Each structure stands twice: as C-alpha cells, then as structure tokens.
Amino acid sequence: MLDSMADNFFKKIVDDANAALLFISPSLEGSIKTKDYIIKYANHKANKFFSNSSESIKGLPLVQFTNGGEIILLANKVLKNQESEVFNISKIEDTDTINYNVKIESFYDGVLITITELRLEYISDKESKLPLGNVKSRTRELEISNLFGIRVLDSNDSIICYLKPVFNKKNEVKDFLIDYINNRMGEIADEETELIAGQTILEYYPKNLENGVFGILAECYITGENREYTREFIFNDVSIWLSTRAVKMNDGLILFSKDVTQEKNYEAQLFVQNRLLSEAEHVANIGSFRWNLGKEEIKYSDNVYKLFGYDRNEFDDKYDRLLSFLHPNDLLKVKSSFKNGKKNKTKTDIVFRVYTKKNELRYMNTIGEYYQKDGNWYMVGVIRDVTNQLESESVLQIKNSELKRTNADLEAFNRVASHDLQEPLRKIQMFVSRLIEEEQGHLSSRSQQYLDKIKSSSDRMRNLINNLLSYSKVDEVSEQPRRVDLNDVLNNVLEDLGEHINDLNAKVDSVCLPVVNGIQFQLEQLFANLIGNSLKYIKEGVQPEIKILSSVVKGNTSSVDALLPNINYVKLQFIDNGIGFEKKYQEKIFEIFQRLHGKTEFSGTGLGLSICKKIVQSHNGTILAKGELGKGAEFTIYLPTLL
Amino acid sequence: MDKLKILLVDDDEDDRQFFADALEGIELNTELRQLENGKSCMEYLLGNTENTPDLVFLDLNMPIMNGFECLEAIRRTPHLKGLLVAIYSTSSAERDIEETFEKGANIYIKKPSSFSELKKSLKQVVKMNWAYHLNDFKKENFLLKI
The missing domain is CATH 3.30.450.20 (PAS domain)
Structure with a gap:
C-alpha cells in the first residue's frame, strides 16, 4: 500500500514526521490470549524511539520493544472495540525525562501507534492541536x-x-x-x-x-x-x-x-459579623481584647479605647499601659488575679476601678479565658463598664436592707399586735366585764355610761387588732391552695351570719357556685366580709337583698385590664340593694383604713375590704367595686378557673 | 364526792386571780392550787405523787419553763401519762393549738376577754373532768377546744 508514488510521497512525509509512527498488525502465531504483533512500519522517529537504527525494527515482533506487554493488551482492545487509546508515558533519555503522548488506534487491518513528544512548541502549534473532545x-x-x-x-x-x-x-x-x-x-x-x-x-x-x-x-x-x-x-x-x-x-x-466564591462569602460574612460585633460592643458598653501572654501585648477592640475615654489606638498595646489606668488600690488585686489565671489557666472574672482619660473613676469588669495556639498562650476576654450597674446595685442593696428592716419591723409589730397588745387589752376587757357584773345597779347612770363606752372602745380595739392581724397574715399562709367548693364556703359563711341575717330579715340568693383553687378559710373570710358589708350598709325601710352570680369569662374578652389574656376566670358578683356609694370611691374603697362613713353611723375598722382585696390578689384574682349612691353596691371578683 | 383538785400554772398574777374568782363563782366543789411556772409545776407533781391533782390548767407563755416544755415533761412521767391537762393561753394560733394536742394536751382554752365567759368555760371543763373520770376515756380521744 505504500508502493505507489503518491504512497512514497506520503511515506516521505510520514517518515519525517515529528511524531513516531508505528504500524503493527496481529501475528497469526501463538494463542489468542498472548497474541503478538509484527511491526509492519516504523518511521524515523519510531526507530529512534525504540532503538537507534532506522530499519532494524521493521518485521520484528513488537513484544521485543515493550515492557510488560501493556501496549499489546491495549492494541488488542483497540482492535476489538475499534476505538483508540491515548495515554502518556515518561522516558528517561540521557539525564532528561521526556514526556510522550501515546495514541493507539485501529488502522486498516492493523494498529497505528503515534508517539508524540510533549513540548511547549507542540502545544502552541496550532497544527497539532488536538481536536475537541x-x-x-x-x-x-x-x-x-x-x-x-x-x-x-x-x-x-x-x-x-x-x-x-x-x-x-x-x-x-x-x-x-x-x-x-x-x-x-x-x-x-x-x-x-x-x-x-x-x-x-x-x-x-x-x-x-x-x-x-x-x-x-x-x-x-x-x-x-x-x-x-x-x-x-x-x-x-x-x-x-x-x-x-x-x-x-x-x-x-x-x-x-x-x-474562591465561598471564601469571599465568608469574608463578607466575617466583615458583617465584625461590624455587628463592634456595634454590639458599642451598644452593650463592652470591649474585647486578646492578650498574648508571651509578649505581654494586648490587642484591644475599638470599644475598649472608647470605654477608657480614648480614641482608637491612642494608647499602646503593652500590659503595663493597661495597669497604669488602674486605681492604685486595685493594682495588686488585678495583678494577682491575672497572675493566678495565667498560672492555672482558669477563667478570670474581676471588677476593678480605672481612671479614664478625663480622670473619671469607672468600675470595669473583665472576664477572660485562656487558650493555647501555636505554642503560645492567649487570653481572650471582654471588658465591661459596670459603674452604672454597680451603682444601681448598691441602691438596690440599700433598698433591700431597708425592706428587710421594714419586714423585721412588720414582724415585730405582728408579734406586738398579736400578743403584747392583746394581753393588756384582754385584761382591760376582763376588768371591765367584772366591773359591769359586780357593780350592776351600784353605779350612777353617768358612770355606767362611761363604763359602757370603755367596753365598746375596747371591743372595737380588739376587733381592729384582729383585722390588722388577718390583713398582714394574708400573704403568710403556709397552707397550699386546694380545690375549694365555693358553695361550701358560702354555706359556712351564711351559717355563721345566720342570726344576723334573720334579725335583719335579709334575703341572700345565690346561683350554684364553681370550685376554685384556693385557701378555704381565706375565701370564707372574703365571702363573710362582702356579705357582712352588705348587711351593714342597708337602706332603711327596705328588705336587704344580696344576689350572688357566677359565670366564666376569658381574660382577653373582658374589659378588665388586670386579667391575663389567656386565662379563664370565674366571675363572681355580689350585688346588694343597700345604700351604695359614690362612683368616685370605687377605687378608694379598698384602701387600708379607708372609711366612707363616720364611725358612729356604721361600726367597722376600715380594713374589711382591704382584706378582701388582699385575699383576692393572693389568689391571683382581681376585685372591683361598682356603686351608685342610694341604689346599692356591686362587688365583682375574678378568680382563675381550675383549668 | 371528794373535792376536785385543780392545779393552775400561770405566771400572770391577774389571770390567776380571775381564774380563782371565776372558779369560786361557779360554786362547784373544787380545790385550787396555783403555781407560777412549769418548773415549780413539775417539782410539785413529782414531789406529791400521793396527792396528784385531777386537772391541770397550763399557761403556755411562762418564764423558766414554758407550758410546752412542762406538758412534755408531764407526758414523759409514767404516773402522769393519764393526767388531764388543759392548756390555758391567750394564743389562738392554730399552730399552737395543734402542737399542744400533739404533745398530749386534752383541752385547749383560749383565755377569754370577759369574766362571764371564763366562768362558762371553767364550768364546762370541770363537768368534762367528771365525765372523763366516770367513763374512763382514753386521753387520745378526749380533745376539747374552747
């Protein structure tokens, strides 16, 4: 096939080609598996590549020139699949390593092997540019x-x-x-x-x-x-x-x-976060720092300078410079705290005083943690200006101790009221009762009148003391709230007041009442005070009537501000037809010792409704009063339902 | 029937006087001995085993040995375990009442603020005492609050 002139011409080109060309065809000898190839043609470069003479390798079996028979296996594959194989090899020639590209392709009835030296010239050479694929x-x-x-x-x-x-x-x-x-x-x-x-x-x-x-x-x-x-x-x-x-x-x-899109995004995020941190530090009055313990250098965030009253980077990063801000009395404390922390690598948390640039004394709190990086110890931490906090804390402390004192006073008062006050009073009452008993009929009518006054005054005083005590004890109940049936509460109260109700020919009507969570005796006191009030402030010539209603309302549907929106409340209404009161007293009526009437008109201590309010509040409820002069009063109580 | 022997332990002189007068006023066959604190009460009870009172009225708030301590001491003494003890105090605190019952008191009387009330209470307790002795109540089942 290479015999014609054209073929010869082509052969010449091929022979001189830059690439080593080798045409091989399958040898018929040997088994299929160990098939060898006979070299049918090798151009100048190929001869040079495989041996050093120009004609010697033609007609020889390929196996002589290849190691391991890999090329033969690839040639088999190419022949079988009619596809080409391309790979690179390296060859050491003299001292240089030269890289070659090897292409094995099916050609007529044989296999063509093209070996190209890989060099820069080759790459930039447009002629040899490999087709895309x-x-x-x-x-x-x-x-x-x-x-x-x-x-x-x-x-x-x-x-x-x-x-x-x-x-x-x-x-x-x-x-x-x-x-x-x-x-x-x-x-x-x-x-x-x-x-x-x-x-x-x-x-x-x-x-x-x-x-x-x-x-x-x-x-x-x-x-x-x-x-x-x-x-x-x-x-x-x-x-x-x-x-x-x-x-x-x-x-x-x-x-x-x-x-680097991701890195760039991180960078952008980091930038944003740094900005945020800086903002946060500013808002929270916090500065942060990183202290290189080995170098005694501290890197501050911008806000640290601001906290000390300086501009950014206005003071240097040496540890000693930081110490120079300190109040002399705190120097030792800070030094030993850092020293300890450094030694044990424990968390440091100290408060110390510094003088700012304007010579203002401020309290700073530093919290720092230690960590190791690249064999160096560092401390990272925050510096906070806690002056205002400390000031308000100390105010709080003063208030607290005041409160404690007040509480102690109150406790002492309770003790005094419960025992020490009652003791002499009881004796007065006792002596008065004996005097009345023994001198019955022997006293002048004026003396008798004085004695009666002494008796009623001391009775009133006892009443007052008892009410004061129960008012101050509303919050001190050690009893746990239980389910209380308000029907039982009402019945007990009506039983106690039975005689009084009969005397007044009063009518008390109630719907069926619910069960609530509470302290039974307090709820009894609440009912007794409300009903007692209605029985006290009755209108002359009218049969006293007390109506008790009950319903359930949802906190957010009620117009009452004090109710929580998501809670259901039992609404209890005590409505009477008594003398009522002016609308402007609706709030005042619950205040301690608030009396709307003179003592002579109606007896009472001025504590009854205050006690009611306190009891309702301690049951997480609200009590409201509504009145109209001459038309009666209405007290509404909201207590949380069981569920 | 023999005179009912009553022992009153109270540090308050006025209260002792009220008590004695009231007891006299109810005209029951009683004999009253008065002592000023728990210590003298215990000394008397332990020194006069032949002459143990039928009924002891015990104030709570007393110097040297208070009513709680005295009550405990009484119940710790074998031959006084069955002694009828009435607490006689100004305290109306539920806590105090329960504590004395837990410690073995039989009766709790809050000191009243009128003489006629005191007489009424004493009459009730003295009559109770007879019922107690006649029917041989177990002391755990005999609690009275006045």
Whole structure:
C-alpha cells in the first residue's frame, strides 16, 4: 500500500514526521490470549524511539520493544472495540525525562501507534492541536500538566486555560484567544466547555475589559512577569469569585484560576459579623481584647479605647499601659488575679476601678479565658463598664436592707399586735366585764355610761387588732391552695351570719357556685366580709337583698385590664340593694383604713375590704367595686378557673 | 364526792386571780392550787405523787419553763401519762393549738376577754373532768377546744 508514488510521497512525509509512527498488525502465531504483533512500519522517529537504527525494527515482533506487554493488551482492545487509546508515558533519555503522548488506534487491518513528544512548541502549534473532545481534552490537560511538571490537575477545582494573544494592526495586544480551557470552567460557569474555547476573552466575557482583567493579562504578556488577581464574575446571574494566577509561557499565557466564591462569602460574612460585633460592643458598653501572654501585648477592640475615654489606638498595646489606668488600690488585686489565671489557666472574672482619660473613676469588669495556639498562650476576654450597674446595685442593696428592716419591723409589730397588745387589752376587757357584773345597779347612770363606752372602745380595739392581724397574715399562709367548693364556703359563711341575717330579715340568693383553687378559710373570710358589708350598709325601710352570680369569662374578652389574656376566670358578683356609694370611691374603697362613713353611723375598722382585696390578689384574682349612691353596691371578683 | 383538785400554772398574777374568782363563782366543789411556772409545776407533781391533782390548767407563755416544755415533761412521767391537762393561753394560733394536742394536751382554752365567759368555760371543763373520770376515756380521744 505504500508502493505507489503518491504512497512514497506520503511515506516521505510520514517518515519525517515529528511524531513516531508505528504500524503493527496481529501475528497469526501463538494463542489468542498472548497474541503478538509484527511491526509492519516504523518511521524515523519510531526507530529512534525504540532503538537507534532506522530499519532494524521493521518485521520484528513488537513484544521485543515493550515492557510488560501493556501496549499489546491495549492494541488488542483497540482492535476489538475499534476505538483508540491515548495515554502518556515518561522516558528517561540521557539525564532528561521526556514526556510522550501515546495514541493507539485501529488502522486498516492493523494498529497505528503515534508517539508524540510533549513540548511547549507542540502545544502552541496550532497544527497539532488536538481536536475537541472529552478524552482528547483530558489528554491535553495531561499534556499541560506534564509540561509544567505541576500536578495542578490533581486538584480538580482549578480552572486552567491557555490564552494566545490577538494583535491589532499596530501590533498591540487587543485581546486573548482562549486556546484551551479545562472542563472545570464549564462546571463553574454552567456552560459547555467546548463552546468557551475558540472565543476570545472579551468575546466570552466582555466585562474583562472594565474589570481590569484584560489590562492585567496584557501586562503579564508584555512584561513576562507573573500576575495575580481576584475578580468577581457573573455567570448566569450567579456571582463567582475567581482568584487567578497568570504565567507567561512562550507566546501565550497560562492561567490558573481558583473558585474562591465561598471564601469571599465568608469574608463578607466575617466583615458583617465584625461590624455587628463592634456595634454590639458599642451598644452593650463592652470591649474585647486578646492578650498574648508571651509578649505581654494586648490587642484591644475599638470599644475598649472608647470605654477608657480614648480614641482608637491612642494608647499602646503593652500590659503595663493597661495597669497604669488602674486605681492604685486595685493594682495588686488585678495583678494577682491575672497572675493566678495565667498560672492555672482558669477563667478570670474581676471588677476593678480605672481612671479614664478625663480622670473619671469607672468600675470595669473583665472576664477572660485562656487558650493555647501555636505554642503560645492567649487570653481572650471582654471588658465591661459596670459603674452604672454597680451603682444601681448598691441602691438596690440599700433598698433591700431597708425592706428587710421594714419586714423585721412588720414582724415585730405582728408579734406586738398579736400578743403584747392583746394581753393588756384582754385584761382591760376582763376588768371591765367584772366591773359591769359586780357593780350592776351600784353605779350612777353617768358612770355606767362611761363604763359602757370603755367596753365598746375596747371591743372595737380588739376587733381592729384582729383585722390588722388577718390583713398582714394574708400573704403568710403556709397552707397550699386546694380545690375549694365555693358553695361550701358560702354555706359556712351564711351559717355563721345566720342570726344576723334573720334579725335583719335579709334575703341572700345565690346561683350554684364553681370550685376554685384556693385557701378555704381565706375565701370564707372574703365571702363573710362582702356579705357582712352588705348587711351593714342597708337602706332603711327596705328588705336587704344580696344576689350572688357566677359565670366564666376569658381574660382577653373582658374589659378588665388586670386579667391575663389567656386565662379563664370565674366571675363572681355580689350585688346588694343597700345604700351604695359614690362612683368616685370605687377605687378608694379598698384602701387600708379607708372609711366612707363616720364611725358612729356604721361600726367597722376600715380594713374589711382591704382584706378582701388582699385575699383576692393572693389568689391571683382581681376585685372591683361598682356603686351608685342610694341604689346599692356591686362587688365583682375574678378568680382563675381550675383549668 | 371528794373535792376536785385543780392545779393552775400561770405566771400572770391577774389571770390567776380571775381564774380563782371565776372558779369560786361557779360554786362547784373544787380545790385550787396555783403555781407560777412549769418548773415549780413539775417539782410539785413529782414531789406529791400521793396527792396528784385531777386537772391541770397550763399557761403556755411562762418564764423558766414554758407550758410546752412542762406538758412534755408531764407526758414523759409514767404516773402522769393519764393526767388531764388543759392548756390555758391567750394564743389562738392554730399552730399552737395543734402542737399542744400533739404533745398530749386534752383541752385547749383560749383565755377569754370577759369574766362571764371564763366562768362558762371553767364550768364546762370541770363537768368534762367528771365525765372523763366516770367513763374512763382514753386521753387520745378526749380533745376539747374552747
């Protein structure tokens, strides 16, 4: 087939070709598995590659020139599948390692092996540029990686491309042609890589002009110096940050680009977070610091300077400078606290006084933790101005101790009232009762009147003391709240008041009452006081009537402010037809010792309704009064329902 | 029937006087001995085992040995376990009442503020005492609050 003239001409070209060409055909001898090939043709380069003479290898079995028979196996595969195989090999010639690209393809009835030396000239040579295609372009990647001796393609996330300059008429670089670009670009930009190669960089991404990329690349090409840059690119509306290194290679540029979008995002986040932190420090009056214990240097946040009344970086970062701010009396404390913390690496938490730039004394609180990094110990912590806090705390402390004193006074008063006051009073009452009993009929009517006054006054005093005691004891009940049937409460109270009710010919009507959570004896006192009140303030000539109603309301549907929105309340109404009271007293009526009437008109201590209010409040409820002069009074109680 | 032997232990002189007068006023066959505190009460009870009173009225708030301590001491003494003890105090605190019953008191009388009331209470207690002795009540079942 190579005998004709045309063939000879072709043979000449082939013989002189830059690549080593080897045509082999299957040997008929031997078994199928260990098939060998006979070298039917080898060009000049091939001879040089396999041996050193030009004719010697023709007609010889291939197995003589290959190690391990790998080529034979590949040739079998190629022959069987009618596909080509491409791979790279390295060969040491003299002292140099030379990389070769090997292509094995089916050719007529045999196999053609093309071995190409991989050199830069070869890559930039347009004639030998491999056609586009997946396997081929991978090969090209390998070629490049071999060329530069860098295993850049091992790390898959780099974009590698080879650019060739495009010149204008004045021989100035006006653009770069994307001669080769790896698949990674397509992945990142979500485009077919095949469509990218062949375009110029300004065709492919026109903004390369305004974002300065073209300028940088042109400079790199002209000066031959490496250039590095990071730019944002928008591919299909998605922002991609690429960090690129441009290297001049012969008559073109090799670009290695890394997708740093994520890092850029982190950077942006970090920036935002730093801003936030700075804002937060400002708002919270907090500064932060990092103290390099080895170097005795402290790096402060901006707010630390502000806390001390200085401008940013106005004082230096030495530990001793920090100590100079301290109140002399706190110096030792701070030093030993840091010393201890440093020694034991425990958390430091101290309050100390400092003088600010304006010589103002402020209280600072420092909390610091120790950690180790790169063999160095650091302390990170915050500094807080706690002056206001301490001041308000000390005010609180004073108030607290005042409250404690008041409470103690109150307790002492209770003791006095319960025992020491009652004791002499009881004796007065006792003597009076004996006097009345023994001197019955012997006293002048005036003396008798005095004695009666003494008796009623001492009775009133006893009543008062008892009421005061029960008022002050409402909150002190040790009993746990239980389910209390308000019907029982009402019955007990009506039983106690029975005689009085009969005497007045009063009518008490009630609907069926619910069960609530509470303290039975307090609820009895509540009912007794309310009903007792109604029986006290009756209208002359009218039969006293007391109506007791009950319903359930939801907190948020009621107009009563004091009720919680999500709670159901039992609403109890005590309505009477007595003398009532003026509307303006609706609130005042519950105040302690508040009396709307003179003592002579109606007896009472002025504590009854105060006790009612306290009891209702201690049951998490509310009590309201509504009255109209001459038309009766209405007391409404809201108590939380059981559920 | 023999005279009912009553022992009153109270540090308050006025109260002792009221008590004696009231007891006299109800005209029952009684004999009253008055002591000023728990210590003298215990000394008397332990020194006169042949002449143990039928009924002891015990104030709570007293110097040297108070009513609670005295009550405990009485119940710790074997031959006084069945002695009828009435607490006679100004305190109306539920806590105090319960505590004395737990410690073995049989009766709790709050000192009244009128003489006629006192006489009424004493009459009730003295009559109770007879019922107690006649029917041989177990002391745990004999609690009275006046």
